[in-house]
Amino acid sequence: MRQTWVTPGGVHPPENKLQSLTQPIGSLPIPEKLVVPLGQHIGAPAIACVSVGDKVLKGQKIADPAGTVSAAIHAPTSGIISAIESRPVAHSSGMAALCVEITSDGDDKWIEKLGISDFEHTSASALLSIITDAGIAGMGGAGFPTAVKLNPGFQRPIDTLIINATECEPYITADDSLIRERAEEIIEGIRILSHILGNPHNILIGIEDNKPEAIEALAPHTQDTGINVVSFPTKYPSGGEKQLIYILTGKELPSGQIPADIGMVCVNIGTTHAIKRAVVDGEPLVSRVTTMTGEACEINRNYDVLIGTPVEHMLEHNNFDAQSCSRVIMGGPMMGFSLTSKQIPIVKTTNCILAPSVEEIPHNEAAQPCIRCGMCAEACPVSLLPQQLLWYSQAEDHERLEAHNLFDCIECGACSYVCPSNIPLVQHYRSSKSDIKKAQEEKVKSTQARERFEFRKQRIELAEKEREAKRAARREAAKQAQASTGTDAMADIVAAAQARAAAKTTSPEQELAKLQRAVSSAEMRVEKAQVKLDSALENAEPTEKINILSAALSGAQQKLEKAKVRLAEHSN
Ligand code: SF4
Numbered sequence: 001m002r003q004t005w006v007t008p009g010g011v012h013p014p015e016n017k018l019q020s021l022t023q024p025i026g027s028l029p030i031p032e033k034l035v036v037p038l039g040q041h042i043g044a045p046a047i048a049c050v051s052v053g054d055k056v057l058k059g060q061k062i063a064d065p066a067g068t069v070s071a072a073i074h075a076p077t078s079g080i081i082s083a084i085e086s087r088p089v090a091h092s093s094g095m096a097a098l099c100v101e102i103t104s105d106g107d108d109k110w111i112e113k114l115g116i117s118d119f120e121h122t123s124a125s126a127l128l129s130i131i132t133d134a135g136i137a138g139m140g141g142a143g144f145p146t147a148v149k150l151n152p153g154f155q156r157p158i159d160t161l162i163i164n165a166t167e168c169e170p171y172i173t174a175d176d177s178l179i180r181e182r183a184e185e186i187i188e189g190i191r192i193l194s195h196i197l198g199n200p201h202n203i204l205i206g207i208e209d210n211k212p213e214a215i216e217a218l219a220p221h222t223q224d225t226g227i228n229v230v231s232f233p234t235k236y237p238s239g240g241e242k243q244l245i246y247i248l249t250g251k252e253l254p255s256g257q258i259p260a261d262i263g264m265v266c267v268n269i270g271t272t273h274a275i276k277r278a279v280v281d282g283e284p285l286v287s288r289v290t291t292m293t294g295e296a297c298e299i300n301r302n303y304d305v306l307i308g309t310p311v312e313h314m315l316e317h318n319n320f321d322a323q324s325c326s327r328v329i330m331g332g333p334m335m336g337f338s339l340t341s342k343q344i345p346i347v348k349t350t351n352c353i354l355a356p357s358v359e360e361i362p363h364n365e366a367a368q369p370c371i372r373c374g375m376c377a378e379a380c381p382v383s384l385l386p387q388q389l390l391w392y393s394q395a396e397d398h399e400r401l402e403a404h405n406l407f408d409c410i411e412c413g414a415c416s417y418v419c420p421s422n423i424p425l426v427q428h429y430r431s432s433k434s435d436i437k438k439a440q441e442e443k444v445k446s447t448q449a450r451e452r453f454e455f456r457k458q459r460i461e462l463a464e465k466e467r468e469a470k471r472a473a474r475r476e477a478a479k480q481a482q483a484s485t486g487t488d489a490m491a492d493i494v495a496a497a498q499a500r501a502a503a504k505t506t507s508p509e510q511e512l513a514k515l516q517r518a519v520s521s522a523e524m525r526v527e528k529a530q531v532k533l534d535s536a537l538e539n540a541e542p543t544e545k546i547n548i549l550s551a552a553l554s555g556a557q558q559k560l561e562k563a564k565v566r567l568a569e570h571s572n
C-alpha cells in the first residue's frame with residue numbers, strides 16, 4: 001500500500017452522501033429554455049459568435065474563447081438563440097452577467113461528431129487544441145481552462161499526474177457516481193492526459209476511503225496501466241490541490257507557486273471524463289454530472305445535467321418543497337453559496353445543488369464577538385491564522401492580510417464550521433480577496449493610464465519639436481530664396497524697363513506717319529475752333545464766350561504750328 005501523508009487541521013462534518021447514491025445517474029427532461037453564461041471559467045468571458053434568431057445544433061460553438069485564459073462555450077441542445085443578455089449567474093454575490101438563451105426545439109440534435117480513435121498517434125498540441133475547442137475547464141470547482149493547465153508555457157518536465165477524486169465536501173457525490181458508472185472512460189481520459197504530458201513517471205488517482213465502490217470500479221481498468229489508485233482517510237478538506245499533493249507525495253507546494261512549478265499537474269476526475277468525451281467521441285462540454293440533494297427535495301440523486309439548465313427546473317423534477325427548505329445552495333454546505341434566484345443556471349463547475357430542510361441546515365444564526373478560542377486556527381488546513389485574518393479583514397488592512405497569506409486560504413470553510421461564535425469567516429475572506437484584487441487592478445489601470453499619459457506627452461513634445469524644426473527649415477529656405485529672389489527681381493525690373501523702352505522705339509516711317517497725323521488733327525481742331533468763333537461773331541454772342549472761343553482758336557493754331565515744326569524737323 002502506497003504511503004500517504006496527513007495534512008494539518010481539517011474537520012469531520014457529517015458526510016450525508018449516501019442519500020444521493022441510491023440510484024444511478026439520471027437525466028432530466030430538456031428545459032424549454034437554457035441559459036448559458038459566457039463566463040463559466042477562470043479568465044475572460046467567452047465572446048458570443050451567434051446572434052438572436054440563429055438556429056443551433058447541440059454541441060455547436062456559440063462563443064469563442066477571449067484570449068488564452070478563457071474557454072469556448074457550446075450549445076447544450078439544439079434550438080434557436082432567443083436572447084443574448086445579462087442574467088443572474090452562479091456567483092456568491094448574486095451578480096448578473098452576459099448569457100446566451102437557447103429555446104430548445106426538443107430534438108436535442110447533435111452536430112457531426114469527429115472523434116479520434118488513436119490519440120496515441122496524435123500530437124500533444126493537436127490534442128490540446130481539441131480540448132481547447134471543446135471548452136473544457138476544471139470541473140472540480142475552480143473552472144481553470146484545462147488546456148492552459150496542461151500547457152504551462154515552460155519546458156519543465158511533468159513527472160507526476162494527480163487525478164483528484166477526493167470529493168471531500170459533505171453531500172456531494174457527483175464524482176463518486178461518475179467513477180462507479182464510467183470508470184473505463186475516466187481511465188481513457190487519464191491515458192490521454194498522460195500522452196499529452198509526455199507520460200509522467202507517476203500517475204496517481206487520489207480518493208478518500210469513504211468511496212469503496214468507486215475504488216472497486218477503478219480497479220479492473222487500472223491493472224497493468226501504471227495508474228495508481230491511492231485511497232486515504234476521509235477528512236475535510238483534502239481536495240484542494242495543495243492538500244492533495246501533500247497527502248499523495250509529501251511535497252509542499254510553496255505559496256504563490258502552481259503544481260507545474262514542482263513538476264506536477266493536478267486534474268479533477270470529472271474533467272478527465274470530459275477530456276475523453278471530447279477527444280474520443282468528439283463531444284464538447286455541454287453537460288456534467290451534478291448532485292441534487294437535501295431533505296427539501298423528495299428525490300436525491302445525481303443527474304447528467306445540460307449546462308444552462310435553470311436550478312428551478314432541477315428542483316421541480318425532484319419534488320422540491322419550498323416551505324421546508326432553509327436555502328438553496330449551489331455547491332456543498334462548506335464551500336457553496338446560497339442562490340439569490342432559482343433561475344440561475346447550472347454551469348461547468350456546478351457539482352451540487354443542495355436544498356436542505358431547516359432542521360438539516362438551520363438558518364444562519366447571528367454572529368457573536370470572537371472569544372479568541374483558537375479553534376479556527378486548529379481547523380485550518382493551510383495553517384493560517386483565521387482569527388487575525390478576520391481582524392485585518394474588518395479593518396480593511398490589505399497589507400497585513402497579504403502578509404498573513406490571505407491568498408493561500410482555499411475558502412474551505414473549516415474555520416467557520418468550528419467557530420463557536422458563528423462568525424462567517426469565509427465571507428470576510430472572500431470579500432477581502434475581492435477588494436484586494438480590485439485595488440490591484442485599479443493600481444495596474446492607473447499605472448497604465450499614467451504611462452499612457454507620459455508616453456502621449458512625450459509623443460506630443462517630440463512631434464512639436466519636429467514641427468518646429470521643419471518650420472525653422474522652411475523659414476531659412478524662404479530667407480535664402482528671398483535673397484536670391486531680390487537680385488532676380490531687380491534684373492527683371494531692368495529687363496522690363498528695357499523692354500518698355502524697346503517697345504517705345506519706333507521706326508522713322510512710323511514716326512513720320514505719327515507726326516503727319518498730329519498736324520492733320522491740329523488743322524482739324526483749328527478749323528473747328530474757327531467755325532465756332534465765326535458762328536459766335538455772326539450771332540453776336542456775348543463777349544466772354546467770343547473771348548473763350550478766340551483763345552481756343554489761338555491755342556489750336558499754336559499746337560498746329562508746333563506739329564508742323566516737328567514734322568518739318570523730322571523730314572529734314
Ligand atoms: S473560532 Fe471564532 S471565536 Fe474562536 S478564535 Fe476563531 S474566530 Fe474567534
Ligand code: SF4
Nearest residue numbers: 380409410412413415
Ligand atoms: S477558509 Fe481559509 S482560513 Fe478558514 S480554514 Fe479554510 S483555508 Fe483556513
